[in-house]
Amino acid sequence: MSEGYSEAPTVGLPGRVAIHGAGNPHDGHSHPHHPKLQHHFDDMGQQAEASTLGMWVFLVTEIMFFGGLFMAYIVYRHQSPEGFAEASNHLDVIWGAANTVVLIVSSLTMAMAVRAAQTSAKPKTQVGWLVATMILGAAFLGVKAIEYTDKFTHHLVPGPHFQWTGQYPKPAEQFYSLYFCMTGLHALHMVIGLGIMTVITIMAWRRQFDEHYFTPVEVTGLYWHFVDIVWIFLFPLLYLIGYHYGAH
Amino acid sequence: MSSSNGHHLAPVRLYLVIFGALIVGTILTVVVAKFDLGPLNNIVMLSVASAKALLVILYFMHVRWSSRLTWVVASAGFFWLLILFGLTMSDYLSRGWIGGTLR
Numbered sequence: 601m602s603e604g605y606s607e608a609p610t611v612g613l614p615g616r617v618a619i620h621g622a623g624n625p626h627d628g629h630s631h632p633h634h635p636k637l638q639h640h641f642d643d644m645g646q647q648a649e650a651s652t653l654g655m656w657v658f659l660v661t662e663i664m665f666f667g668g669l670f671m672a673y674i675v676y677r678h679q680s681p682e683g684f685a686e687a688s689n690h691l692d693v694i695w696g697a698a699n700t701v702v703l704i705v706s707s708l709t710m711a712m713a714v715r716a717a718q719t720s721a722k723p724k725t726q727v728g729w730l731v732a733t734m735i736l737g738a739a740f741l742g743v744k745a746i747e748y749t750d751k752f753t754h755h756l757v758p759g760p761h762f763q764w765t766g767q768y769p770k771p772a773e774q775f776y777s778l779y780f781c782m783t784g785l786h787a788l789h790m791v792i793g794l795g796i797m798t799v800i801t802i803m804a805w806r807r808q809f810d811e812h813y814f815t816p817v818e819v820t821g822l823y824w825h826f827v828d829i830v831w832i833f834l835f836p837l838l839y840l841i842g843y844h845y846g847a848h
Numbered sequence: 849m850s851s852s853n854g855h856h857l858a859p860v861r862l863y864l865v866i867f868g869a870l871i872v873g874t875i876l877t878v879v880v881a882k883f884d885l886g887p888l889n890n891i892v893m894l895s896v897a898s899a900k901a902l903l904v905i906l907y908f909m910h911v912r913w914s915s916r917l918t919w920v921v922a923s924a925g926f927f928w929l930l931i932l933f934g935l936t937m938s939d940y941l942s943r944g945w946i947g948g949t950l951r
Contacts, residue, residue, distance in 0.1 A: 648855065649915060664925070667928075667929045670933075674933060704867065704871060707870075707908050708864075712863065718855060821908070829900075829905070832901055841893075
């Protein structure tokens with residue numbers, strides 16, 4: 601919670617005025633007027649709280665954005681569970697599982713990047729964790745590119761050239777439509793994440809973040825972890841539903 | 849421990865434990881998917897994925913130490929998602945039950 605209201609002096613001055621009076625001995629803050637504190641916030645805590653809450657509201661809209669695709673998945677898979685399982689069996693579980701691990705490691709390095717900023721670690725340390733996260737994100741996209749190429753060469757891209765030798769060609773095409781939409785939207789989020797992180801890395805390099813101000817890293821972390829969560833659901837729902845049929 | 853702007857500082861060891869749990873969850877999902885357990889496959893797969901998502905949200909995304917308001921907003925997102933799934937499927941699955949004209 602924001603500390604502003606509770607710590608504001610109760611001597612009859614409005615809290616905001618008191619906090620902005622730099623050097624007020626009663627406000628209990630070592631940095632009563634941090635250069636990053638915008639004038640419409642009482643203190644750094646309230647400002648950080650507002651930013652993370654705003655990010656969470658955005659993430660809720662993202663849940664609904666991906667939610668529509670998951671809804672379509674549920675409906676079409678319910679229409680033909682066997683067709684979806686047969687189609688899913690042609691995805692490579694090894695690549696999918698490897699990418700899951702890559703994303704989980706990248707979530708760990710992201711959490712460490714936030715922690716590095718939070719503990720006022722050296723810019724080198726902060727940048728190190730951020731760059732590690734970006735490398736892992738790029739590795740994920742690289743694997744995705746290999747997989748997409750494989751689908752193109754095997755005529756598994758929905759459209760006039762889609763070919764299916766199995767029992768359920770129509771559900772298989774629906775499955776691959778959803779596969780490309782869901783993993784494509786997810787990959788787009790990864791690309792945007794890499795872009796945001798490039799900016800954040802430059803800011804970290806320029807010593808912008810310390811224990812008093814690290815909200816941009818924190819908020820980027822929230823976004824990155826959200827993208828990881830989406831994949832945590834995509835991996836089993838796309839790669840594993842036909843796994844017990846054996847290797848393709 | 850709390851940094852100056854009111855954020856909780858999680859120990860590195862906790863992050864490593866969460867990371868380990870996420871990896872174990874991933875291995876568990878892949879191994880279970882190898883066997884045909886009927887409807888249990890879906891239940892296990894989604895339970896493990898939900899547990900993994902919860903760990904990421906609570907610890908990596910710091911919701912465990914966030915304000916009540918953040919809790920409410922985060923849960924509202926998933927609650928609304930369940931409304932989307934629930935209402936859509938209650939319509940979709942019940943079509944034709946009463947032999948109406950809407951089939």
